[in-house]
Amino acid sequence: MFDGYRxxxxxxxxxxxxxxxxxxxxxADAxxxxxxxxxxxxxxxxxxxxHxxxxxxxGVIEEHTxxxxxxxxxxxxxxxxPEAIPAAIESAELAMVKNGIVAVGDICNTTDTLFQKTKGHLYYHNFVEVIGFEPVQAQQHFDSYRAIYDDYCRHFDAQQVSLTPHAPYSVSTPLWKLLAAFPGNGLLSIHNQETEDETEWFLNGTGxxxxxxxxxxxNEVPVVPEGRTSLQTYGNYLPQGQRLLFIHNVFTTAEDIRYAQDRFPEASWCLCANANYYITNRLPDIPMLQGAGIxxxxxxDSLASNYSLSIWDEIxxxxxxxxxxxxxxxxxWATINGAKALQIQDQYGSFEKGKTPGVVQIVNDTINRLV
Ligand SMILES: [Zn+2]
Structure with missing residues (x-):
C-alpha cells in the first residue's frame, strides 16, 4: 500500500x-x-x-513539431x-475516471466543458486562461476572459476558479498587471519555460x-526583454508569496528555482512528460528538479499533445x-503533492482518517478504480 507519502x-x-x-x-488487527x-x-x-x-x-497534430x-x-x-467537441469531452473525462484520476487542474479558454464538469464526476480547479499579445488591448483581453470566469463562478465555488496567464510570451505586461491585481486569483497556473525560444526572447530579444x-x-511587443529569464521577469509582476503552478519547466535552471523558492515558496512544479515528448521529444531535467526540494x-496536458489522459502513463x-x-x-507527486498544489489536501491525496481520496489499484501497469 502507498498511502500518499510512502x-x-x-x-x-x-x-x-x-x-x-x-x-x-x-x-494482525484488521x-x-x-x-x-x-x-x-x-x-x-x-x-x-x-485542457x-x-x-x-x-491525433490531429503530428508529433515532434x-x-x-x-x-x-x-x-x-x-x-x-465543433460538433465533435461535447462527445470528446465526455469520453475524455470518463477515461480520466477509469485511469484513477479524482481531481483536475483544467485550463479553459471557453465554457465548452461546463456541461460535463457540472455532473460532478471529478473535482475541478478551472483555470480560465488569458492570452493577449497587444499591450494597448490589455483591458479588452482581460474583460473578454473575465466574462468566461464569471460563467464558471456561477457553477463553481469561487475558490475553484482563477483567471490565469497562458504563458510568459503571450500575455502583455499591462495584462499581467491586471491579472496580478485580480482578487479572485489565489492560485495561478502558467505554461513556464516550455521552449528554448521563450528563453531566447527574454534574454536577448531574438528567436x-x-x-x-x-x-x-x-504595434508593441507583449513584454520587453530585460535580460533575465521569463520566470525571473514575470515573477516580479506577481505578489510575493503568490500560489502558483509552474507547468512544463523544460528549460528551467537551478537559478530560476532559487529565485522562485525565495519569492513563491508555496509554488508547485508540474511535469507533463508525455506532452513534452509529443511536442519536442525533450523532457525537463527531472533529477535536478527533484534534488531542489520543490x-x-x-x-x-491535453489530448492534442498526448496519447492518453493517464497519470500512470506519465509515471x-x-x-x-x-x-x-x-x-x-x-x-x-501524483497524489499528496498534487492535492496540496490544488489546495484540496483536506479531502484528497492520501489515506488519512476522514479523507475520501479515491482508491486505485495499480497492477502490471494497469489501473483499476476500486472506489
Ligand atoms: Zn497546457
Missing amino acids: MLPDKVLITDHNGTVVDIADT GDDVKTVAGILSPGFINCHC LELSHMK GLLKFVNQIVSKRYAH GFKALYERLQL RLVLGT LRIRQHYPQIPVEQMLS
Whole structure:
C-alpha cells in the first residue's frame, strides 16, 4: 500500500461504504473481512494540468513539431469540427475516471466543458486562461476572459476558479498587471519555460518569438526583454508569496528555482512528460528538479499533445527516461503533492482518517478504480 507519502508493507486500509478512510491498521488487527489485492493500492491521482476542452484534437497534430508550430496548429484547427467537441469531452473525462484520476487542474479558454464538469464526476480547479499579445488591448483581453470566469463562478465555488496567464510570451505586461491585481486569483497556473525560444526572447530579444511578433504585426511587443529569464521577469509582476503552478519547466535552471523558492515558496512544479515528448521529444531535467526540494506534481496536458489522459502513463514515461527515480517518489507527486498544489489536501491525496481520496489499484501497469 502507498498511502500518499510512502509504501507501507503489511497494512490494511479500512474505509466506510462511501470510501471515506476510517483507519490504516496492522494486518494482525484488521479482523477477518479483509480483501487482498495484487500490485499497489494508492489514493486517487491528481492531474494538475489538463485542457479537457481540446479532447477532440486527439491525433490531429503530428508529433515532434516544436512548440511554436504546435500552438499555431491548435489555434488554426481547434474549431474545425465543433460538433465533435461535447462527445470528446465526455469520453475524455470518463477515461480520466477509469485511469484513477479524482481531481483536475483544467485550463479553459471557453465554457465548452461546463456541461460535463457540472455532473460532478471529478473535482475541478478551472483555470480560465488569458492570452493577449497587444499591450494597448490589455483591458479588452482581460474583460473578454473575465466574462468566461464569471460563467464558471456561477457553477463553481469561487475558490475553484482563477483567471490565469497562458504563458510568459503571450500575455502583455499591462495584462499581467491586471491579472496580478485580480482578487479572485489565489492560485495561478502558467505554461513556464516550455521552449528554448521563450528563453531566447527574454534574454536577448531574438528567436522564434521575435519572428512571431513581427508576423502578428503588433504595434508593441507583449513584454520587453530585460535580460533575465521569463520566470525571473514575470515573477516580479506577481505578489510575493503568490500560489502558483509552474507547468512544463523544460528549460528551467537551478537559478530560476532559487529565485522562485525565495519569492513563491508555496509554488508547485508540474511535469507533463508525455506532452513534452509529443511536442519536442525533450523532457525537463527531472533529477535536478527533484534534488531542489520543490513540490513536484504531474499533469497530462491535453489530448492534442498526448496519447492518453493517464497519470500512470506519465509515471511510465518518466521512468523510461529516468529509471533511477523511485516509483514511490513519483506516486507522491501524483497524489499528496498534487492535492496540496490544488489546495484540496483536506479531502484528497492520501489515506488519512476522514479523507475520501479515491482508491486505485495499480497492477502490471494497469489501473483499476476500486472506489
Ligand atoms: Zn497546457
